[in-house]
Amino acid sequence: MFDPVEKLKEFIRHPSVSADPAFKAGMKGALDFASGLLGSIGFKVEVVKTDLHPIILASRGDNTDWPHVIIYGHYDVQPADPLNLWNSPAFEPEIRGNRLYGRGAADNKGPLMVHIAAVGRLLERRPDLPLRITFMIEGEEEMGSPSFGKFLETYGDRLREADLVYLSDTLLPSEDQVVITCGLRGLVLCDVVVTGSKGDLHSGLHGGVLRNPIQAVSELCASLHKPDGFVNIDGFYDDVMPVEPWEREQIQKLGADTEEYRKFLGIPAFHTPPGYTPFEAIRVLPTLEFNGIGGGYQGEGSKTVIPSKAFVKISCRLVANQTPEKIRELLYAAIRARMPADVTYEIIDQHTGTPYVVVPPDRSNTPADQSPVLADAFRAADKVIADVFGKPPLYLREGGSVPIIAEIKRVTGLDSVMMGLFLPEDNLHAPNESFNLDVMEKGMRTSERILEAIADRK
Amino acid sequence: MFDPVEKLKEFIRHPSVSADPAFKAGMKGALDFASGLLGSIGFKVEVVKTDLHPIILASRGDNTDWPHVIIYGHYDVQPADPLNLWNSPAFEPEIRGNRLYGRGAADNKGPLMVHIAAVGRLLERRPDLPLRITFMIEGEEEMGSPSFGKFLETYGDRLREADLVYLSDTLLPSEDQVVITCGLRGLVLCDVVVTGSKGDLHSGLHGGVLRNPIQAVSELCASLHKPDGFVNIDGFYDDVMPVEPWEREQIQKLGADTEEYRKFLGIPAFHTPPGYTPFEAIRVLPTLEFNGIGGGYQGEGSKTVIPSKAFVKISCRLVANQTPEKIRELLYAAIRARMPADVTYEIIDQHTGTPYVVVPPDRSNTPADQSPVLADAFRAADKVIADVFGKPPLYLREGGSVPIIAEIKRVTGLDSVMMGLFLPEDNLHAPNESFNLDVMEKGMRTSERILEAIADRK
Known part of the structure; x- marks a missing residue:
């Protein structure tokens, strides 16, 4: 050998x-x-x-x-x-x-x-x-x-x-x-691009008469979670495989320390849905995250513009037995239902992955x-x-x-x-x-x- | 001569x-x-x-x-x-x-x-x-x-x-x-920079246990307007000089056409606070606008990151008899009151201008x-x-x-x-x-x- x-x-x-x-x-x-x-x-x-x-x-x-x-x-x-x-x-x-x-x-x-x-x-x-x-x-x-x-x-x-x-x-x-x-975990990814006015506007000359696309994107994003951290989309958790006692026991045996994990992440506090430890949440719960957001002026100092467009990149992590097809449908339906009529928008598919x-x-x-x-x-x-x-x-x-x-x-x-x-x-x-x-x-x-x-x- | x-x-x-x-x-x-x-x-x-x-x-x-x-x-x-x-x-x-x-x-x-x-x-x-x-x-x-x-x-x-x-x-x-x-109109400008984890995180390995700074920024932005378009900060309109009938009459004499203005802006509909025409709103009402927002991945396709930071650039246009000092104080107080304890943030002054x-x-x-x-x-x-x-x-x-x-x-x-x-x-x-x-x-x-x-x- x-x-x-x-x-x-x-x-x-x-x-x-x-x-x-x-x-x-x-x-x-x-x-x-x-x-x-x-x-x-x-x-x-x-x-x-x-x-x-x-x-x-x-x-x-x-x-x-x-x-x-x-x-x-x-x-x-x-x-x-x-x-x-x-x-x-x-x-x-x-x-x-x-x-x-x-x-x-x-x-x-x-x-x-x-x-x-x-x-x-x-x-x-x-x-x-x-x-x-x-x-x-x-x-x-x-x-x-x-x-x-x-x-x-x-x-x-x-x-x-x-x-x-x-x-x-x-x-x-x-x-x-x-x-x-x-x-x-599986994945559903998409971009949402919101358009307000056809070009960037001077915020003094036109501010106060239209919905800024940054506002529209922010309002959409803010609507997608409940205050306790759960995703705020009807049906999102319907198919989630329940976490069994044996699984919680395995996670506990891992012996990982929550306070050490918090320090490792460098956050003031966790924001984990109630009923789950952080170590459980990352393994057994689906998520909806914002991977990128952008619109308007990004540089130093200020530019008093109302941008024409703003976007957000959304990703959901899925767990068994969710399907990307259904979660994508629920997510898109929520976006469509919540987007106000005074802006236009486009949802751009990115890839998906099955949990x-x-x-x-x-x-x-x-x-x-x-x-x-x-x-x-x-x-x-x-x-x-x-x-x-x-x-x-x-x-x-x-x-x-x-x-x-x-x-x-x-x-x-x-x-x-x-x-x-x-x-x-x-x-x-x-x-x-x-x-x-x-x-x-x-x-x-x-x-x-x-x-x-x-x-x-x- | x-x-x-x-x-x-x-x-x-x-x-x-x-x-x-x-x-x-x-x-x-x-x-x-x-x-x-x-x-x-x-x-x-x-x-x-x-x-x-x-x-x-x-x-x-x-x-x-x-x-x-x-x-x-x-x-x-x-x-x-x-x-x-x-x-x-x-x-x-x-x-x-x-x-x-x-x-x-x-x-x-x-x-x-x-x-x-x-x-x-x-x-x-x-x-x-x-x-x-x-x-x-x-x-x-x-x-x-x-x-x-x-x-x-x-x-x-x-x-x-x-x-x-x-x-x-x-x-x-x-x-x-x-x-x-x-x-x-006058001006109050500031940036709000929100920090979650100390570095960018993999959204699969850590997603679901912490508040994404993009979420925190979005929730802040979404809280700053009422559904009807008015700014949602207590006291924001307290000092606003009332619009007099003679002023509304002058604006009306301008003879500007709302539908033409809508087409010029290229928006599906106005989002103007009730009680004001668009031509009145831009002249006699203060505003709160988002001039820029950013955080995470901005490029083509996807990157499943939870960014460490996100920011928004906010500007308020003030009208007589508001003062930049008071509006800045009200705005900052609203930001402080609404920012959750599970992220850290910084408010960066930009310039102000008196109406x-x-x-x-x-x-x-x-x-x-x-x-x-x-x-x-x-x-x-x-x-x-x-x-x-x-x-x-x-x-x-x-x-x-x-x-x-x-x-x-x-x-x-x-x-x-x-x-x-x-x-x-x-x-x-x-x-x-x-x-x-x-x-x-x-x-x-x-x-x-x-x-x-x-x-x-x-």
Whole structure:
């Protein structure tokens, strides 16, 4: 078997910045490296062309009676700028202490290497393991996976044969506390552009006879929340999956300190809807936020203008079981109903994303039709993580959005087991990104045993 | 006597752009030209140094028993850009039809020439005219008169001896309808900057636990008007001078068409407080407007950020007898009372301006202590304008602000007779500025007779 740390260094040396065409050779290098490595441990490798960066599909095991796990990862990385803030060059991996530094070390080359090495060790030990494994490794994750939807449509039938997706591209809060991410929020985004007069007006000559578009935008925005923090749109919460006692208990076990969180944010006080702690709210409640507002004079000093236009950029984060279609409809209906007749306006669609949830087995709200292989995978993960890391994992929904997870579910019906492997101090997307080598070693042992347990189920 | 049109051309040829240091020679040329011209008609000319462009003080008549009129004007002009939009060069005056084209033709060199020529003719005809006249001509009007306050403090005692200020730097709505501007709105300006978290936040990871500063700014803005359009601040209207029936009648005589005004603005409907027509509202009501708003992402597409800061730029237009001090206090108190405790904020003072009003004599609300010379000047203007233009003037308050008029009143106690001489089609501050030579000729005859009537009173 190969040396996983040496191989990870080699992987990092290929500067695979997907967003920057200058790194074309680095992308090709990383693609070839990952393909070659999978070939070396007995996988049949297929490189699927896309409009931009190819996707690796590598599989082993032909027996359709065997359980089938798809392992997701990505070989592309974020840009490394600003380069001068790195203590060692971004693409020249260096070990300092128990950390391996380099762009992509934690996101996602390190965690991906954990699974490749785990599979390599497992297959070396048990060449006839009754488990089908497909690595699905894309090269556009850091660009928002633009080719992934088309790929899913084309390869959906093949992927649908699998039992679950397994990946490590989420966070663990500390070295001894693994989190399995069970939910991701969805998104509905739009811009509202309000027009008053046909051109900017002198506020002295015309002020007082018309509604300023900044006023109209402000009045709209101010109407969209209730004083207690809940979103003020009829029906907005209708489909929200209720938060169960087990979930609140998991969040509590996280042991995060509200006062520390407040200080971290640097706010005088929270403004969280009643009945929810801040740590619950970001995981289980949908939101409506303003991501940008603008209109009129933005510079220093003053200019007494009544602007012709003002805009606001609105985003809703959705939770299970809301749908972007319905929330968009409710939001647009509220905007239309509340916009006064003395201005004109336009609503500009931005993108949407479906929320995602997978409830672990043996919980009060686990769906009756949950796949038995998926349930066993969760049970195996729970036990192995407790053994290796010393504590069972926490099962948490997260506030962010990873649209491809919901998209995989939509197209193939497959749920994902998301085992976090990077730490808050790993500096993802920032200079001096690193990966904790202790977590790496524990991760490999964990992953090897989880996959073996899935293979050996009943 | 000189030829006023030829002299106006000469005046325009000096490119006196006060705001642009490249036009230093043009400023000096215009200053020397105006000083020389006043000297040539018998005025004792004093050039008062300021931090930037000098002010001309030129006077005739020593008998302190005579009435004393200060004629205000300015020798500086707006920049002429964009130059390529001019049909003839901005500083090479050209007559086409009954118009003289050139930068400053209407603002303010033409109207100022009207008064210099009127005085010249009058003194040629009656060298012993029992009238003291002081021309007070500044060179920084187009920059906001930054040196004028200091000048007023220094020369206030001398100016205070006069009976009134007389000027033409306002609009007449059509060639046969002169307007005497009787009021100007004041100003209170401030910025409100709201801070939520100490840095921008990811709206997925943290959305739903804190008040977005855009929300706080919107809620503040939305609270500042009542649904009917009135400003929603206790006491805001307490000191507002009531609009008298004679004033509504004057506004009605203006004959402006509401539907045309709506189309000119390009709005679907007016949003004017009940009880006031749009033409009344802009003249007699104070306002609260938003001149700019900003925060978060302003570009194309979306960025799911919760910004750390958002701001709004607020301006109030004040009417007689409101004071900037009190309105500022009421506004700030409202902001402080309404800002939630879960954000921090800062109110940044911008400038203020006092509103101005002078009620013509013989009206229901003319102050009992109105200066008799001022009252006679108004009566003379009414009669002469009716004779020369065919219609008596209208007496209107305007929505804009000319801070120096209120400042002259504050320091010297002097009221102003503001006789409009430029037309909407004169293109002030725009390419192809021009001055109507028929208005010029009628203006000179009018001004000559008004000044003569003031001299001959009782």
